[in-house]
Amino acid sequence: MTHYTPVNRFISALRYLSAQPGLLQLKYTFRTIQARLNHEEFQRMQNLLERFPLDPLLDKQAKFPYKYLGHYAASSFSRSARLDAILNHYQFLAATLGEEVFTTIAHQPVIWEMRCGEDLFTVTLSYPTLAGFEGELSVSLRLNSTLVQMVTFVIVPGTIVGTATEQALLISQVQGAKDSSLMRYATKSLGDITPATVLINAVYGLAVSLGITCAVGISSEQQLGAGPKHYFDYDAFWQQFAGEPTTSKLFLLPIPTPEKPLASIKSNHRARTQRKRDFKQEIRDTVALFFHNMLVEKYYPELSVR
Numbered sequence: 264m265t266h267y268t269p270v271n272r273f274i275s276a277l278r279y280l281s282a283q284p285g286l287l288q289l290k291y292t293f294r295t296i297q298a299r300l301n302h303e304e305f306q307r308m309q310n311l312l313e314r315f316p317l318d319p320l321l322d323k324q325a326k327f328p329y330k331y332l333g334h335y336a337a338s339s340f341s342r343s344a345r346l347d348a349i350l351n352h353y354q355f356l357a358a359t360l361g362e363e364v365f366t367t368i369a370h371q372p373v374i375w376e377m378r379c380g381e382d383l384f385t386v387t388l389s390y391p392t393l394a395g396f397e398g399e400l401s402v403s404l405r406l407n408s409t410l411v412q413m414v415t416f417v418i419v420p421g422t423i424v425g426t427a428t429e430q431a432l433l434i435s436q437v438q439g440a441k442d443s444s445l446m447r448y449a450t451k452s453l454g455d456i457t458p459a460t461v462l463i464n465a466v467y468g469l470a471v472s473l474g475i476t477c478a479v480g481i482s483s484e485q486q487l488g489a490g491p492k493h494y495f496d497y498d499a500f501w502q503q504f505a506g507e508p509t510t511s512k513l514f515l516l517p518i519p520t521p522e523k524p525l526a527s528i529k530s531n532h533r534a535r536t537q538r539k540r541d542f543k544q545e546i547r548d549t550v551a552l553f554f555h556n557m558l559v560e561k562y563y564p565e566l567s568v569r
Contacts, residue, residue: 304331304346311350315362319369324395335396336417336435337424337485339512348419348433352399355418355430359473360554361561368400374553375465375546379452383407386465386550391415397436397487402465404449404458411449412439412458416466421477425511428477432470434463434516435481436488437495454542455535463504464543467518468550472558480506480514519547 308328312321321327331346340348356364368388375386384406391401398415405411415436421428437459439446449458470478480501498514505521506514528536 301342304342307346307350311353315353315357316365317353320365320390323390323392327395330396333396334487336398336419336433336487337481337513338487339485340423344423347423348417349399351420351430352418355473360557363561364557367557372553374402374469375549377453382452384449384453384461386462386546388469398433401436402462402469404462406445406449406452409445410440411445412437412462414438414459414462414466418473418475419479424479424513425509426477426479426515428475430473430475430477432466432475432478433481433513434466434478435486437462437497437500438488454539456539456542459500460503460543461546464519464546465550467520468547469554470518471547472551472554476518478516478518479509480504480516482508482512482514485512519543 305328308331311317312328317327324330331342331349334340335345336348353365368390371387371389373385374388377384384404387403387405389401389403391398398417400417401413401415403410403413413436414434415438416432416434419431419433421431424431424433439458446458450456453461467478470476481497483495483497486495486497498508501514501516503520504516506516509515522540525533525537
């Protein structure tokens with residue numbers, strides 16, 4: 264049973280008010296108070312910001328230092344899990360690729376591209392463009408300059424998502440354009456590979472290059488952006504990637520997705536199936552090469568191409 268002391272009532276009142284429209288400044292003040300009351304956690308976040316060159320990220324997300332205090336990545340994450348996830352992501356990237364990776368991300372590099380007639384498809388890597396409460400990195404597929412699909416993820420300790428691996432890649436958002444004709448056109452142009460599948464394979468290419476062998480997909484229940492106007496069936500989506508439900512109400516995803524033996528495919532579909540498999544492999548390889556070159560530049564700068 265909860266005992267409603269004056270402090271409890273005050274905090275409850277602040278939470279209620281901060282959720283009301285037009286009271287964002289009060290919400291910001293409430294988050295600041297929360298952070299100061301938990302000085303050790305707040306200091307860990309401050310140490311991260313002082314250690315790494317994250318000014319471009321802070322320009323996009325002014326409230327980044329307090330992000331761990333609210334909902335983040337998965338609805339069941341505790342405050343400590345949220346903080347651990349965020350810190351782990353940046354510390355792992357810096358340790359693996361070097362601090363220069365944050366400058367590279369700020370420039371939104373193209374990590375894969377394909378010319379299709381007069382059209383150019385590109386996949387770019389960036390910090391999340393909005394609040395970033397669903398992860399720390401986004402990959403975006405564009406047709407020429409039009410955004411078609413976006414996937415957001417964060418590199419977390421395996422323990423907080425129930426995996427046996429030291430690191431896991433939590434894919435926490437899959438968001439596509441509302442224009443159904445654009446999605447159909449993109450899918451057809453991409454050899455009947457959906458934009459979402461292109462981006463998942465791009466994320467897998469990144470994971471492979473960093474030595475991450477396990478991905479975890481968010482479930483419909485755990486996803487933060489779901490609502491009556493923005494519903495996406497994550498549970499069904501992960502089935503095509505051999506996703507296995509976990510006790511944490513997430514989906515364990517093998518990297519890469521296992522494929523049926525080609526001999527088990529109808530003979531008149533085998534060539535088409537092989538083309539699609541080759542295309543997805545090319546996406547993973549191209550993205551992996553992008554990050555492999557960053558690794559070479561960090562550990563063997565004399566071999567890097569300028």
